[in-house]
Amino acid sequence: MSLLFLFTFAVYVLATISYQVYFWTQQEKIRSASRAVFLLAMSLHTIHLVHRYFQAGRTPITTNHEVVSFFAWSMAVAFLTFHWRYQVKNLGAFASLAITGLMTIALFSSPEIKPLPPALQSAWLPLHASIALMANAFLALAFCGGIMYLLQEREIKKRRFGIFYHRLPSLEALDKLNQHCIAVGFPLLTLGIVTGSIWAKQAWGAYWQWDPKETWSLITWLLYAALLHFRFTMGWRRRRAAIMAVIGFAAALFTLWGVSLLQEGLHAFG
Amino acid sequence: MPSVDHIMVLGVNHKVAPVEVREKLAFPQSCGSVLLEILDIDGCRECCFLSTCNRVEVYFTTPTPDTTADKVRRFLFSESGLSDADARRYSYLHQDREAIVHLFRVASSLDSMIVGEPQILGQLKAAFRGATESKTTGQLLNRLFDKSFSVAKRIRTETNIGGSAVSISYAAVQLAKKIFGDLRGKTVLLAGAGEMAELAAEHLVTQGIHEVVVANRTIERAVKLAKRFNGRAVALTELVEQLEYADILISSTGAPDLILRKKDVKPIMRRRMNSPLFLIDIAVPRDLDPKLNDLDNVYLYDIDNLKDVVEVNKAEREKEAAKAERIVAEETIKFLHWLDSMAVAPTIRDLQKKAHAIRQAELERTLPRLQNLSTKERKAVEAMTNALVSKLLAAPIQYLKSDEMLQGKGAPLDAIRKVFGLDEGGG
Numbered sequence: 001m002s003l004l005f006l007f008t009f010a011v012y013v014l015a016t017i018s019y020q021v022y023f024w025t026q027q028e029k030i031r032s033a034s035r036a037v038f039l040l041a042m043s044l045h046t047i048h049l050v051h052r053y054f055q056a057g058r059t060p061i062t063t064n065h066e067v068v069s070f071f072a073w074s075m076a077v078a079f080l081t082f083h084w085r086y087q088v089k090n091l092g093a094f095a096s097l098a099i100t101g102l103m104t105i106a107l108f109s110s111p112e113i114k115p116l117p118p119a120l121q122s123a124w125l126p127l128h129a130s131i132a133l134m135a136n137a138f139l140a141l142a143f144c145g146g147i148m149y150l151l152q153e154r155e156i157k158k159r160r161f162g163i164f165y166h167r168l169p170s171l172e173a174l175d176k177l178n179q180h181c182i183a184v185g186f187p188l189l190t191l192g193i194v195t196g197s198i199w200a201k202q203a204w205g206a207y208w209q210w211d212p213k214e215t216w217s218l219i220t221w222l223l224y225a226a227l228l229h230f231r232f233t234m235g236w237r238r239r240r241a242a243i244m245a246v247i248g249f250a251a252a253l254f255t256l257w258g259v260s261l262l263q264e265g266l267h268a269f270g
Numbered sequence: 271m272p273s274v275d276h277i278m279v280l281g282v283n284h285k286v287a288p289v290e291v292r293e294k295l296a297f298p299q300s301c302g303s304v305l306l307e308i309l310d311i312d313g314c315r316e317c318c319f320l321s322t323c324n325r326v327e328v329y330f331t332t333p334t335p336d337t338t339a340d341k342v343r344r345f346l347f348s349e350s351g352l353s354d355a356d357a358r359r360y361s362y363l364h365q366d367r368e369a370i371v372h373l374f375r376v377a378s379s380l381d382s383m384i385v386g387e388p389q390i391l392g393q394l395k396a397a398f399r400g401a402t403e404s405k406t407t408g409q410l411l412n413r414l415f416d417k418s419f420s421v422a423k424r425i426r427t428e429t430n431i432g433g434s435a436v437s438i439s440y441a442a443v444q445l446a447k448k449i450f451g452d453l454r455g456k457t458v459l460l461a462g463a464g465e466m467a468e469l470a471a472e473h474l475v476t477q478g479i480h481e482v483v484v485a486n487r488t489i490e491r492a493v494k495l496a497k498r499f500n501g502r503a504v505a506l507t508e509l510v511e512q513l514e515y516a517d518i519l520i521s522s523t524g525a526p527d528l529i530l531r532k533k534d535v536k537p538i539m540r541r542r543m544n545s546p547l548f549l550i551d552i553a554v555p556r557d558l559d560p561k562l563n564d565l566d567n568v569y570l571y572d573i574d575n576l577k578d579v580v581e582v583n584k585a586e587r588e589k590e591a592a593k594a595e596r597i598v599a600e601e602t603i604k605f606l607h608w609l610d611s612m613a614v615a616p617t618i619r620d621l622q623k624k625a626h627a628i629r630q631a632e633l634e635r636t637l638p639r640l641q642n643l644s645t646k647e648r649k650a651v652e653a654m655t656n657a658l659v660s661k662l663l664a665a666p667i668q669y670l671k672s673d674e675m676l677q678g679k680g681a682p683l684d685a686i687r688k689v690f691g692l693d694e695g696g697g
Contacts, residue, residue, distance in 0.1 A: 172449070238566075
């Protein structure tokens with residue numbers, strides 16, 4: 001593992017701890033500190049990715065280590081873009097935890113740089129993979145929002161005010177987070193599938209071959225499509241949207257890893 | 271023996287009885303007839319009846335505390351269906367000093383569910399006004415209630431208890447913000463046009479609520495209240511349809527039954543596209559079906575639930591409350607002095623009356639026998655007897671008025687009365 005990656009990981013861990021401390025103490029000073037540390041971690045991460053790009057001579061997005069690391073980086077970007085536009089109290093505590101979780105998986109995956117088989121060498125690969133991972137990043141953020149929504153809603157519904165009522169934002173704000181992230185994540189997911197399909201045509205001569213990964217990405221896509229559809233037609237908002245965001249993300253994660261674990265397909269990362 | 275009656279309070283509040291018990295005691299609005307019925311109870315001399323969401327209390331005076339209290343309790347619980355043992359368990363009875371302390375604490379909102387909330391004083395004043403209008407209060411309760419209002423005022427100005435006061439309506443606003451984020455553009459529907467609902471609505475309007483709709487049984491009151499908030503008035507029968515467009519419902523009707531059930535709201539939620547609905551039930555007995563809370567995106571709170579919301583500034587409020595308790599203790603002592611002087615005053619009066627009656631009688635017997643007296647001499651005799659009486663009485667009256675007596679540490683009043691034979695008929 002490169003020193004830079006280890007260092008990046010350590011700073012992410014620090015930011016996460018800091019966000020947790022803020023969550024419990026609710027002191028503004030700690031919040032600013034957390035954000036600064038998080039920004040530093042993301043900058044280091046960006047440098048690491050650029051460095052690896054030159055090291056590998058290609059976009060570092062093919063091995064499991066690279067994919068997960070890129071995923072984490074995308075999520076950090078998604079979190080910050082959201083952060084600048086809306087105030088969602090204590091989202092950092094949850095998002096940073098998820099990002100550090102991803103980074104931990106990357107930490108334990110082999111960082112070895114593998115040569116790409118000639119069939120996969122195409123400009124479509126980095127395009128398809130990065131778009132798909134960006135989509136996952138926004139869906140992951142929607143997942144965080146969904147969990148927060150369900151925690152907050154539980155306290156309001158049960159009228160038992162524990163640790164979350166005062167710390168989490170309003171249900172409305174969390175529902176907006178959900179809506180925003182899926183509104184960005186879903187088109188990206190669509191684009192990821194389309195670019196993948198074009199690439200497949202180029203590499204294997206067919207747009208769609210129903211390999212398990214393709215099938216599962218379609219299932220994920222359908223789940224989110226249903227959520228969006230019913231949000232506008234039948235008012236699947238709030239609680240139901242939060243549950244769907246959690247389920248949808250589970251499907252997205254399964255598409256990313258589960259399929260590869262179960263079966264060796266075209267998408268299996270080394 | 272004309273000594274002063276005992277001051278009593280018997281009641282239930284949110285501390286001793288759950289809302290299920292309290293709502294069984296809710297009396298219909300005709301306060302006057304309740305007061306007269308209480309006054310009819312054996313041994314009850316004066317009475318005042320207070321009924322709010324959180325408490326039902328009877329203040330009364332009586333020379334026979336134990337037996338009368340039992341009868342008052344039986345009356346209070348007569349419609350509740352609770353056993354006598356339960357009635358005792360869920361109610362409290364305070365006498366004399368404790369009753370005075372209790373009223374002072376109630377008036378100054380120290381006994382409120384949310385300490386410092388301002389509504390209770392208004393409710394207490396209204397209850398007292400009702401009692402004076404029905405002429406069920408007398409010297410003791412008039413003085414006691416007047417005093418309690420000034421104690422409340424003193425506490426409000428000398429402590430910060432009202433400053434950090436968080437009323438139920440405040441708690442409701444806080445919760446509404448947790449559900450809706452921003453309250454601008456939201457609509458609140460008031461079912462029932464009670465004072466409490468009005469207060470909550472006022473609070474919400476200052477937070478930017480867009481529209482207030484008032485649904486009331488009598489449309490006149492609805493119109494009047496709606497006008498205050500630039501809102502709309504509808505009939506109570508339209509409640510369910512109106513719910514489709516509302517975000518918050520505050521229900522405070524005096525209806526004996528539930529006015530909104532789960533099956534009424536379920537289809538509405540579909541038409542509302544599941545946008546959340548915050549239901550606040552401040553009525554006793556309850557207006558809203560507790561099962562409503564099972565519906566998705568519906569949040570139902572009754573008064574007891576709301577108190578859990580506000581935890582802010584608890585430590586500070588407790589400090590101010592301690593200051594307020596000190597004022598209550600001070601004022602209670604002052605009131606007790608007055609009470610004691612009330613007991614002493616008739617004794618002094620009786621003593622003087624008796625002495626002068628004796629003097630008069632003796633003069634009337636003696637003067638006719640002394641025929642040769644000039645007017646001047648006659649005047650001298652009268653002055654002499656008068657001085658005799660006054661000088662004899664000076665010491666006992668001074669003693670009766672002494673601090674020792676006022677603080678209740680002197681000789682027992684009935685012993686003094688016996689010594690002078692004040693209670694023997696005719697004298």
